[in-house]
Amino acid sequence: MTGLWELFWTFAKVGVMTFGGGYAMLPILEREVVENRHWATDLELTDYFAIGQCTPGVIAVNTATFIGQKRRGALGGVVATLGVVFPSVVIILILAGLISNFASLTAVQNAFAGIRVCVCVLIFNAVCKLWKSAVTGRLTLAVFLAVAVLSYFLSVSPALFVLAAAGIGIALELRNSPGREEEEK
Amino acid sequence: MVLLRLFYEFFKTGLFAVGGGLATFPFLVRMGGSTGWFTKSQLADMVAVSESTPGPLGVNMATYVGYTTAGVPGAVTATIGLVAPSVIVILLIAVFLRNFQDNRFVKSAFRILRPASTGLIAASGLSVAVLTFFGTASLTGASSVSWKAAALAALLLLLTRGISATRRVHPIVWIAASAAAGIVFQFAGV
Secondary structure, eight states, rough: OOOOHHHHHHHHHHHHHHHHHHGGGGGHHHIIIHHHHHHHSSHHHHHHHHHTSSBBBBHHHHHHHHHHHHHHHHHHHHHHHEEEHHHHHHHHHHHHHHHHHHTTTTHHHHHHHHHHHHHHHHHHHHHHHHHHOOOOSSSHHHHHHHHHHHHHSOOOHHHHHHHHHHHHHHHHHHOOOOHHHHHOO | HHHHHHHHHHHHHHHHSEEEEEEEHHHHHHHHHHHSSOOOOHHHHHHHHHHHHOOOHHHHHHHHHHHHHHHHHHHHHHHHHHHHHHHHHHHHHHHTTTTTTHHHHHHHHHHHHHHHHHHHHHHHHHHHHHHHSSSSSSTTTTOOOOOHHHHHHHHHHIIIIIIIHHHHTTTHHHHHHHHHHHHHHHGGGG
């Protein structure tokens, strides 16, 4: 039986070693969870990761909840999640406190004005990377353009676009008759 | 009261932000606008700090926004709000739904969700870029282009996309270099 402390600390370690989240954490999870702890196989980890991407929220948190749940039930899921977010909370709190103390310095303001330019480039690069797996044909291109243009010019909650997109996706699949699905297989 | 609002706003973000990483960003842009808790510039600063520190981006952002809004209790509340929907949804899937990711409706929903989520990030990124390069929140009200910012952006694009030797360098290096460039060329005093 896996101890709750062990779950907490293992995922705190994963949290501290992950920069930026998403795919960056996969090799770290592999080493900690598969090789060191034998809590899951490589195949299971890939599955959890796939589910993490197909569910709302932060992928790292989704994966932690899944593995924690598998080891110690619902409580394990919660403990693993608390572990993975714990380092973030501590580190960001220290930094945020420091930055707000020095925010009025001219040098700090200049530094952040430079950093903002970099953030724009990083977001652009992230969009290009996401584009490759998201925009695969005419339909997905139309969805991308429609959402980008509408959400830029309209003051509408992003949640509405997410709900509409999920609805359209499900409706498209409902239109495919089950019979035809079988034939294709 | 502000803590309840923080929890609600981040719960919503956690529930609807799909795909991880910057998926929370469009929700935070919207949150800043509708609550007045932070400006777009402050949000861009928070993205930089979150990218430069360990931990999942969305969690770092939640902690940071929560802290600037309501101190340490705010940071904890926002973070718990963000992860709560994940934990609930994953526990339900783990217990009740086997092979959730292979379900044809889930697959089809995500085929449309992925470009939608990418579109949301692109639009919110553009709104921050307009602010950064033109100094105003709207294109039509633009007074002057910040040529220093444009030059730095062009250089960063070349380094992160054009030149293969530097393409895989960690973003933290570019963030640090941009901070240095900002100080040397006095970006804030445009």
